[in-house]
Amino acid sequence: xxxxxxxxxxxxxxxxxxxxxxxxxxxxxxxxxxxxxxxxxxxxxxxxxxxxxxxxxxxxxxxxxxxxxxxxxxxxxxxxxxxxxxxxxxxxxxxxxxxxxxxxxxxxxxxxxxxxxxxxxxxxxxxxxxxxxxxxxxxxxxxxxxxxxxxxxxxxxxxxxxxxxxxxxxxxxxxxxxxxxxxxxxxxxxxxxxxxxxxxxxxxxxxxxxxxxxxxxxxxxxxxxxxxxxxxxxxxxxxxxxxxxxxxxxxxxxxxxxxxxxxxxxxxxxxxxxxxxxxxxxxxxxxxxxxxxxxxxxxxxxxxxxxxxxxxxxxxxxxxxxxxxxxxxxxxxxxxxxxxxxxxxxxxxxxxxxxxxxxxxxxxxxxxxxxxxxxxxxxxxxxxxxxxxxxxxxxxxxxxxxxxxxxxxxxxxxxxxxxxxxx
Numbered sequence: 370x371x372x373x374x375x376x377x378x379x380x381x382x383x384x385x386x387x388x389x390x391x392x393x394x395x396x397x398x399x400x401x402x403x404x405x406x407x408x409x410x411x412x413x414x415x416x417x418x419x420x421x422x423x424x425x426x427x428x429x430x431x432x433x434x435x436x437x438x439x440x441x442x443x444x445x446x447x448x449x450x451x452x453x454x455x456x457x458x459x460x461x462x463x464x465x466x467x468x469x470x471x472x473x474x475x476x477x478x479x480x481x482x483x484x485x486x487x488x489x490x491x492x493x494x495x496x497x498x499x500x501x502x503x504x505x506x507x508x509x510x511x512x513x514x515x516x517x518x519x520x521x522x523x524x525x526x527x528x529x530x531x532x533x534x535x536x537x538x539x540x541x542x543x544x545x546x547x548x549x550x551x552x553x554x555x556x557x558x559x560x561x562x563x564x565x566x567x568x569x570x571x572x573x574x575x576x577x578x579x580x581x582x583x584x585x586x587x588x589x590x591x592x593x594x595x596x597x598x599x600x601x602x603x604x605x606x607x608x609x610x611x612x613x614x615x616x617x618x619x620x621x622x623x624x625x626x627x628x629x630x631x632x633x634x635x636x637x638x639x640x641x642x643x644x645x646x647x648x649x650x651x652x653x654x655x656x657x658x659x660x661x662x663x664x665x666x667x668x669x670x671x672x673x674x675x676x677x678x679x680x681x682x683x684x685x686x687x688x689x690x691x692x693x694x695x696x697x698x699x700x701x702x703x704x705x706x707x708x709x710x711x712x713x714x715x716x717x718x719x720x721x722x723x724x725x726x727x728x729x730x731x732x733x734x735x736x737x738x739x740x741x742x743x744x745x746x747x748x749x750x751x752x753x754x755x756x757x758x759x760x761x762x763x764x765x766x767x768x769x770x771x772x773x774x775x776x777x778x779x780x781x782x783x784x785x786x787x788x789x790x791x792x
Contacts (some may be wrong), residue, residue, distance in 0.1 A: 370394045371762065372407035376415035377729065379742040380423050380715045381698040386739040391421065393722045396535070396761035400718050412764065413757050418730040420742065422697075423714050424483025424505075424723035424760065425670040426704025429569075429608040429629040429658030431489045431511075432498075433461070433469030435476070436787050437663040446575055446638045454663060457790055458490070465790065466491040468782040470498040475779055476668045478504065478766045480752035481725030483759070486606060486629070486658070486708050488542040488569050492523075496530045496537060503765045503773045505723065507606070507708035509542030509569045515553035520560060527566055536761065538567070538709035540604065545571035546578055551586070551597065558598040567604030567625075567709060574609035575640050591617035600626065604709055608658065611635050611643045618651035627654045627707030630699065632677045633667075634660030645681045646690050656704040657696070671752040674700050678747050693747035722762035728754045 372392045378401065379386035390407035392399040404417070415421070441453025466489065477485060484505035487495055492510045499506040508530065510523035520541070527539035541561045543549045549557075561568050573579055573590060582588055590613055594600050603625060607613075610628045613621070621628070630643050648655050657673055659665045674696050681691040702714030705723075713721040727746070729737060731754065737745040758766040765773050 370399055370407075370409045371412040372409060373421060373724070373726065373759075374407060374411050374414045375404040375417050376419055376421040376726070377417070377739065377742070378421050378716050380717070381694060381702055382715050382717065386420070386742040388417065391716060391722070391724070393762035396722055397712075398716065398718055398720050398722050401716065412759070412762070413726055413767070415726065418728070419756060420727040420729050420746070421716060422481075422725050422727060422746065423701040423705075423716055424725055424758065425481050425700050426656065426708060426714075427477060427482050427485040427658050427668060427670055428627065428656035428704040428707055429486055429488075429606065429631055429660060430473070430668065431661035431663075432473035432485065432487050432495060432668070433466045433489050434661030434663040435472040435668075436465060436469040436783060436790060437661070438666050440663060440791070446640055447577070449638065449664070460790065461490060463491040463494050465786045467494040467498060468779070468786045470495045471502075471774070471779045472783040473662065473668055474498050474502045474504055475771065475774055475776060477670075478502065478758050478771065478774070479755065480669050480671060481727070481755040481758050482668070482670055483723040483725070484705065484708060484710060484713070486569060486704075488544075492526050493529065496526070496533070499537060500534060501773065503760050503763055505536045505710060505713070505760055507538045507540060507567075507569070509540040511542045511544050512557060513544040513548040515550050520557060524560065524564065527564060531566070540567040540569045540606065542569050545574070546593075547581065554597055554599075558602060561602045562598070565603055567606065568599060568602045569606040570599065570608065572607040572610050573612040574635070576612050579612040579614075589617060590614060591620035595620060604707065606707055608660075609635060609640070609643065610648070611641045613643075615644050615647040615651075618647060618653055622652040624654075627656050627703065629656045629658045629707070630677060631658045631660040632680050633673060634664045636680070638664055642680060642684055645677070646685055649691075649695060654703050654707065655699050656707045657699040658704075669752050670700055671750055674747050693743040696747055697743050722759060724759045725755055726757040726759070728756045
């Protein structure tokens with residue numbers, strides 16, 4: 370059985386990192402042994418100078434928006450959407466979606482991301498990109514408005530891809546409260562329950578959404594989630610949650626609910642900061658995401674972890690808030706659970722062999738030892754340090770080379786499509 374040899378290993382289940390070999394069988398971790406003890410072929414030899422972490426999970430994004438990166442910069446959310454984004458999205462083709470997805474997958478694989486949750490259009494093209502690249506993903510078709518055809522398209526996506534190769538889960542994707550009328554949302558929820566599917570939903574990203582709930586719908590957020598049936602679906606991914614009232618968190622502290630914090634996108638669009646300290650203390654599961662490349666503008670989860678940790682320390686005037694271990698929990702196992710892959714997120718026997726190998730043989734890691742790994746990763750680490758990305762025990766990226774992707778072809782296609790969309 371192949372093994373990652375002589376690595377420093379850390380996950381959120383460990384108080385301290387430890388050196389060892391990671392033995393892989395049929396896409397899962399078979400065992401973690403003492404260093405240099407594993408027999409069989411060497412998948413990657415860390416030589417005692419590399420760190421192995423669970424693969425990073427980008428738990429909310431719109432990957433094909435890589436083609437829209439840089440458009441409408443520094444505008445408020447609604448103006449940005451209505452004047453810059455929606456007009457181009459109306460012209461997107463299946464080819465555009467595929468080239469944008471391939472570009473995003475390439476960016477994420479090189480940064481140690483093994484799984485992502487995506488909401489957009491022509492999602493069968495994103496599914497094909499996922500399967501060909503070797504990544505893992507939770508996918509849904511964005512469902513704005515009240516359109517039975519779009520819901521049928523999302524259900525067809527689930528029929529074709531949910532569970533495919535063990536690397537795709539499919540959710541239904543009502544867009545947001547400001548684009549989906551309540552009767553339509555309730556029909557989507559009913560369909561999710563009927564098909565035993567999760568839901569991925571933009572939730573209270575802006576103060577205007579909270580004001581709309583209270584002033585127009587005459588309902589509090591927690592009551593809206595409960596009365597529409599959203600809290601009863603298999604998995605509920607609530608993206609952003611910037612304006613979810615802190616006195617209504619007990620209702621969402623459930624095993625099937627995941628809040629996804631997108632700090633850089635929320636800051637860039639001026640939406641506000643999510644009360645992460647209160648989320649965590651209330652027992653809400655929180656994952657981490659980048660949002661799309663049009664509003665971030667990176668798909669770099671390393672960047673997101675550092676920013677999240679610093680933002681909440683500064684806002685709360687408290688350096689103990691959003692500790693490195695908690696932030697990495699958000700970026701790994703919490704994201705895995707939220708996207709429906711509950712057998713990933715740890716480096717231990719029985720878990721999926723999804724991992725990122727990090728080069729510690731560089732100046733940023735001088736002083737790193739088994740007791741301070743998470744702090745070095747979050748505060749000093751960088752996506753530049755990624756040496757290899759592994760999903761299901763297969764290397765997708767190794768020492769600067771993509772093993773499953775034609776990078777030149779992807780870059781050419783993305784450049785072509787970006788030009789055609791913005792001319």
